Amino acid sequence: MFDSFRALVKRDLLLAMRRRSDVFTVLLFFIIVVSIFPLGISFEKAILQKIAPGVVWVAALLASTLALERIFANDYADGTLEQILLTAQPLSILVFAKIFAHWLLTGLPLVLIAPLAGLQYHLSATTIGTMMVMLLIGTPILSMIGAIGAALTLGLRGGGILISLLVLPLYIPVLVYGSGAIEASMQGDVSLQPYYLLLLAFLLLALVFAPWATAASLRISVE
Amino acid sequence: MSLVVNQLQCSRGDIALFEGLSFKLIPGQLMWLEGRNGSGKTTLLRTLCGLFLYDKGRIEWQGESTVSNMDTYRQNLLYLGHQNALKHDLNPVENLQTLSRLAGKSVSEEQTDEALQLFGLAGYEETPVRKLSQGQQRRVALSRLLLSDALLWILDEPFVALDVVAVELLQSILVKHVEQGGMVILTTHQALPIAEDKMLRLCLDRYV
Numbered sequence: 001m002f003d004s005f006r007a008l009v010k011r012d013l014l015l016a017m018r019r020r021s022d023v024f025t026v027l028l029f030f031i032i033v034v035s036i037f038p039l040g041i042s043f044e045k046a047i048l049q050k051i052a053p054g055v056v057w058v059a060a061l062l063a064s065t066l067a068l069e070r071i072f073a074n075d076y077a078d079g080t081l082e083q084i085l086l087t088a089q090p091l092s093i094l095v096f097a098k099i100f101a102h103w104l105l106t107g108l109p110l111v112l113i114a115p116l117a118g119l120q121y122h123l124s125a126t127t128i129g130t131m132m133v134m135l136l137i138g139t140p141i142l143s144m145i146g147a148i149g150a151a152l153t154l155g156l157r158g159g160g161i162l163i164s165l166l167v168l169p170l171y172i173p174v175l176v177y178g179s180g181a182i183e184a185s186m187q188g189d190v191s192l193q194p195y196y197l198l199l200l201a202f203l204l205l206a207l208v209f210a211p212w213a214t215a216a217s218l219r220i221s222v223e
Numbered sequence: 224m225s226l227v228v229n230q231l232q233c234s235r236g237d238i239a240l241f242e243g244l245s246f247k248l249i250p251g252q253l254m255w256l257e258g259r260n261g262s263g264k265t266t267l268l269r270t271l272c273g274l275f276l277y278d279k280g281r282i283e284w285q286g287e288s289t290v291s292n293m294d295t296y297r298q299n300l301l302y303l304g305h306q307n308a309l310k311h312d313l314n315p316v317e318n319l320q321t322l323s324r325l326a327g328k329s330v331s332e333e334q335t336d337e338a339l340q341l342f343g344l345a346g347y348e349e350t351p352v353r354k355l356s357q358g359q360q361r362r363v364a365l366s367r368l369l370l371s372d373a374l375l376w377i378l379d380e381p382f383v384a385l386d387v388v389a390v391e392l393l394q395s396i397l398v399k400h401v402e403q404g405g406m407v408i409l410t411t412h413q414a415l416p417i418a419e420d421k422m423l424r425l426c427l428d429r430y431v
Contacts, residue, residue, distance in 0.1 A: 007324035011310070011317075018312040018351075079306025080322075086272055087325050088297040094325070223275050 004089045005097045012101035026067045026106045027113060033059040034117040045122045052121035053182035056131060057175050059117075060110050060139065065167060067106040068146040069153075069160040071098060072218065076154055085222055092211040095218065099147045099211065107139030123186075130185035130192065137199045138178045144210035145170050151217035173202060224285055225249045226271075226375060226406065231280035233266055240266055241430035244280070246423065250374070253397065253407040253417055258427030264410045265305070267427065268379050271408065272302045298327070301373035303381060307364035311353035315339055315363045318352060323370055330370050338369040342392065357384045365389075368396055376400065378409040 016023055037055045038048055075081035075098075084094050114135055118128035149167040153159040181195035225247060232242035240263030248254050258264050269275040271282065273289060273296075282289045284296040309318045316335045323330045339348060342362040352360055361384045368376065376397075382390055394416055397407055401421055415422065 001327075003329065004325050004327060007321055011313070011321045014317065015310060015312050078310065079304055079308035080310065082274060082302070082304060082306070083308045083322060084325060085274060086297055086300065086302055088294045088327060089325070 001089055001093055004087065005093055008084070008094055008097035009101045009104075012098065013104065016101075016105050022067075022070065023105050023109065026063050027109045029066055030059050030063040030110050031113065031116070033062060035120065038120065048121045049123065049186065052118070052123055053131075053179035053186075054175075055121070056114065056117050056135075056182070057138075057179045060135060061142065061168065061171050061175060063110060064106060064139065064142040064146060065164045067102070068150045068163050068167065071102050071147055071150045072154050073150075073159070076222070081218070081222060085219065091215040091218070095147070095151075095215045096211040099143050099214070102147070103140050103143040107135075107143050110139055111135045127182060127185050131182050134178045134181050134195070134199065137196070137203055138174045141174050141199070141202050141206045142171060144206040144214075147214045148210055148217060151214045151221055154218070154221035174199070177202075224374065225283075226408075227281075227283040227286075228271070229281040229283070231267075231270070231282065232278045233263060233270055233275070234278055235263075235266065239431075241427050242279070244425075244427075244430045246425055248406050248408065248423060250404040250406055251401055252421055252423055253401050253409070253415070254423040254425060255415060256408060256410045256425050256427065258410075262427040262431070264427060265379055268302070268377050268408065268410065269304075272300065272377055273297070274302075299374040300377065301367065301371045301375070302377045302379075303364060303367070304379045307360050309352045309360060309363055312351055314347075314349050314351055315344060315355075315366070316348050318363060319366060319370060322367060326371070328370075328372070334370060335366070338366040339363070341369065342366050342389065358386055358389065361385055362389055365393060365396075368400070374404075375406045376408070378407065380410055382411050382413045 034055060037051065041047060041051065072081060075084065085091060087094065111132055114132050115128050118131055123131070146163070146167050149163040153162045153166065156162060177195050177198050181192055184190040184192055184195065227247045229245050231244040233240045246254070256264050256267065266275055270277050273293060284292055289296045308322065316332060319335045319338070320330060336348060339345065342365060344359060344362055347355060347359065352363060355363065365381065381393060385393065390413060397415070398417055401407060401417060
């Protein structure tokens with residue numbers, strides 16, 4: 001079971017290494033969206049600091065939806081998804097492997113590039129730290145909710161847009177608590193614990209239900 | 224060790240493809256599935272794999288319904304569909320190893336090299352699959368037959384895109400599998416050099 005898990009993660013990472021542009025488009029999209037807000041609004045430090053949490057999270061949300069369609073679409077097109085469905089391994093474990101690899105390729109780079117965004121918005125080191133931790137907890141949730149949407153819209157025409165419409169409203173709690181925490185950390189003396197706990201609770205919930213729900217939707221979509 | 228299908232009925236949307244389909248396949252038998260285009264051959268193969276849900280009937284593996292027995296059934300099953308299930312950016316060895324490991328069996332590089340060599344792909348081990356021709360890609364996909372120890376092979380048009388040499392090779396592989404007590408279900412327009420007593424012919428046109 002874990003061998004299959006590892007094999008699938010390894011395969012997806014290897015494929016991404018052979019086709020690096022897919023990873024970089026998501027990352028560049030995030031950087032560009034974050035960078036154009038100051039151009040459109042203002043370069044004033046106070047204003048930038050005020051909009052930073054929302055902008056970073058909205059950019060992360062959009063960047064993550066951009067990549068969602070690809071989670072299963074390629075495997076579906078070349079028939080490997082059928083083979084994944086036909087193994088004797090629990091499908092939710094294999095689906096979790098797909099989601100994990102997808103997060104490593106699209107979520108984790110956003111976390112690592114976040115300090116750059118933070119500097120653009122004059123955020124302090126502690127606030128950048130909070131932002132990174134929040135993104136680290138939040139982006140896996142985005143990948144997992146997104147995977148359900150990707151599995152449901154698999155094989156439909158215009159699936160890409162449909163995923164965004166389906167998934168973005170579900171991202172709202174992550175956006176609210178994620179940006180709330182960054183804002184609170186700028187206040188200084190506010191406890192961040194409730195934010196961490198709530199986001200971690202979302203993460204656990206997603207971990208339990210998302211692979212299972214995705215597996216069920218895949219079986220329907222492939223039929 | 225047998226596959227028993229009882230009164231199977233499948234439909235696509237509102238259109239019934241076939242109904243009342245029954246057969247029994249035992250080890251050492253090959254089933255040749257025939258029917259005109261659109262008669263539901265592929266659907267039947269996918270249904271037997273559990274990829275497509277049937278409306279009525281029952282599919283049994285070793286006397287138990289495949290619904291409750293799905294894991295054991297799948298361990299014994301190898302399905303090759305229209306698509307080759309190969310990743311175009313990976314080379315044949317990586318493709319074969321990943322597919323084997325997904326199925327829960329790890330194969331060494333010697334084994335994959337040997338299988339590829341038999342299919343005339345020696346020297347292409349490191350070439351990305353996208354650079355291979357259609358026929359060569361099909362050969363890579365068929366190499367899985369040699370690496371798997373599945374008892375039941377379900378093959379959808381396995382001879383498509385193959386040249387004469389590869390067709391003969393595949394025929395001999397199928398005959399050997401059947402002689403060793405394996406089971407094969409396939410659709411093809413190619414003649415099969417298998418003794419009549421080992422071959423089951425099923426024509427879907429009769430079950431509409």
